[in-house]
Amino acid sequence: MEPEEQRVRFLDLLQPIERDLENYSRRMVCDRRDFEDALQNAVLRAFRAFDRYREGASFRAWMFKILTNEIFAINRKRGRVGHAEIAVELEEMEQFTGLEFASDATLSWDSLADALDEELLAALQTLNQSERAVLLMRGIGDLRYREISECLGIPLGSVTGNLSRARQKMRAAILRSQKRSLL
Amino acid sequence: MKCAEARKFLRLYLDSELDTKTSLEIEQHLESCPECAGLFEAEKKFDQRLDRFLRHGRATPAIWKKIERQIAPARLPHVKALWPVALAASLIITLSAFLFARSRTLDLASAVEECHSAYVHQITTPEFSGSVPRQIAQQFGGRLDADAFAYRPSEPAFTSSGARLCHVEGVPVALILGHCAETPVSMIVLKKSELDHFPQIKRKLESGDPIACSRSGRYQFAARFLDDHVICMVGDEPRPMLEGLLKTVRRADG
Numbered sequence: 001m002e003p004e005e006q007r008v009r010f011l012d013l014l015q016p017i018e019r020d021l022e023n024y025s026r027r028m029v030c031d032r033r034d035f036e037d038a039l040q041n042a043v044l045r046a047f048r049a050f051d052r053y054r055e056g057a058s059f060r061a062w063m064f065k066i067l068t069n070e071i072f073a074i075n076r077k078r079g080r081v082g083h084a085e086i087a088v089e090l091e092e093m094e095q096f097t098g099l100e101f102a103s104d105a106t107l108s109w110d111s112l113a114d115a116l117d118e119e120l121l122a123a124l125q126t127l128n129q130s131e132r133a134v135l136l137m138r139g140i141g142d143l144r145y146r147e148i149s150e151c152l153g154i155p156l157g158s159v160t161g162n163l164s165r166a167r168q169k170m171r172a173a174i175l176r177s178q179k180r181s182l183l
Numbered sequence: 184m185k186c187a188e189a190r191k192f193l194r195l196y197l198d199s200e201l202d203t204k205t206s207l208e209i210e211q212h213l214e215s216c217p218e219c220a221g222l223f224e225a226e227k228k229f230d231q232r233l234d235r236f237l238r239h240g241r242a243t244p245a246i247w248k249k250i251e252r253q254i255a256p257a258r259l260p261h262v263k264a265l266w267p268v269a270l271a272a273s274l275i276i277t278l279s280a281f282l283f284a285r286s287r288t289l290d291l292a293s294a295v296e297e298c299h300s301a302y303v304h305q306i307t308t309p310e311f312s313g314s315v316p317r318q319i320a321q322q323f324g325g326r327l328d329a330d331a332f333a334y335r336p337s338e339p340a341f342t343s344s345g346a347r348l349c350h351v352e353g354v355p356v357a358l359i360l361g362h363c364a365e366t367p368v369s370m371i372v373l374k375k376s377e378l379d380h381f382p383q384i385k386r387k388l389e390s391g392d393p394i395a396c397s398r399s400g401r402y403q404f405a406a407r408f409l410d411d412h413v414i415c416m417v418g419d420e421p422r423p424m425l426e427g428l429l430k431t432v433r434r435a436d437g
């Protein structure tokens with residue numbers, strides 16, 4: 001492919017996912033001032049490596065992987081997180097039951113105010129980097145479990161484990177908010 | 184399927200990570216078990232609330248323009264030959280900007296979401312069943328044909344309640360309304376030649392993807408080519424179910 005064709009093709013693939021990449025970057029960086037640098041570095045890195053991208057593979061998953069690596073590197077430089085961030089769990093998908101959700105079946109969602117977003121934002125900050133990456137790749141990136149596993153280089157069981165813990169923490173935030181609203 | 188097994192698969196089901204067979208078994212269990220149905224519904228609402236929070240925010244055009252400006256071809260031609268390249272580049276940038284603007288405003292997945300939402304909230308109802316009435320066919324204006332109304336999923340779980348003519352971003356489409364189990368599902372059929380109005384889906388389908396999937400708002404969306412038409416399915420169904428349903432679409436007379 002000619003360089004200009006390559007550039008146009010790259011932008012064609014990039015533009016539909018710009019919003020998701022930006023949202024992901026904003027919520028993943030430890031220091032909010034870093035989100036734009038992370039985006040810019042990741043996009044330029046991806047463009048330089050575009051000849052290694054296999055046409056037909058998921059461009060979205062490929063971009064999320066590059067952006068995640070960039071964000072992890074930036075966060076490390078900020079000294080906010082250690083190197084051994086990815087917790088490798090050995091849980092198998094079959095071990096995850098839905099029973100843990102039963103006690104929350106009576107959540108009254110309509111009674112929750114927009115102030116809940118603040119509670120959720122605070123809860124998001126309490127997640128470790130792996131939990132947050134998995135939750136956001138699923139929630140914002142709409143990536144499949146296997147794609148997330150490949151992006152982060154962790155077993156499928158670790159994806160489900162991190163996702164389950166992340167959701168539990170976010171759920172706890174919602175419950176806290178609900179209890180406050182009842183006081 | 185028993186309650187414990189259905190609950191074991193709760194997250195995988197809601198995350199559309201199960202195969203069609205297991206998803207269907209869960210659906211069947213939920214129909215007969217109000218307790219599990221309530222549990223799944225509560226979890227789905229949690230997902231929706233969380234997704235709304237996580238997805239809140241827009242792309243910042245200034246940031247992306249800045250980034251895109253830095254994306255340059257790997258090799259630059261000799262300075263003497265620069266002016267035709269500059270001209271071509273400006274044309275490409277203009278064309279890209281034009282396509283970019285259109286792709287943001289004309290996206291088939293988000294466009295048909297409104298049709299389905301209107302159906303779910305009973306704002307839209309079927310106009311006819313069976314063959315297309317003459318007064319409706321007269322409104323096609325050469326941009327749609329009666330064949331578009333002849334497609335149906337052969338999946339037994341799908342029941343059609345009728346069809347109507349609709350316009351999506353000014354494009355006439357056949358809207359076939361139905362249910363899969365008890366969940367409303369809309370099938371939207373348009374001529375392939377109208378896909379220029381929806382460049383994102385066009386690119387995806389023409390790039391060789393047999394089925395283009397997306398999520399728009401709370402609904403799943405899946406589309407494919409069939410004959411001279413584009414068949415879209417929209418519904419509050421797990422993605423594998425919707426894809427499975429789409430694969431079974433056939434022309435009623437074929």
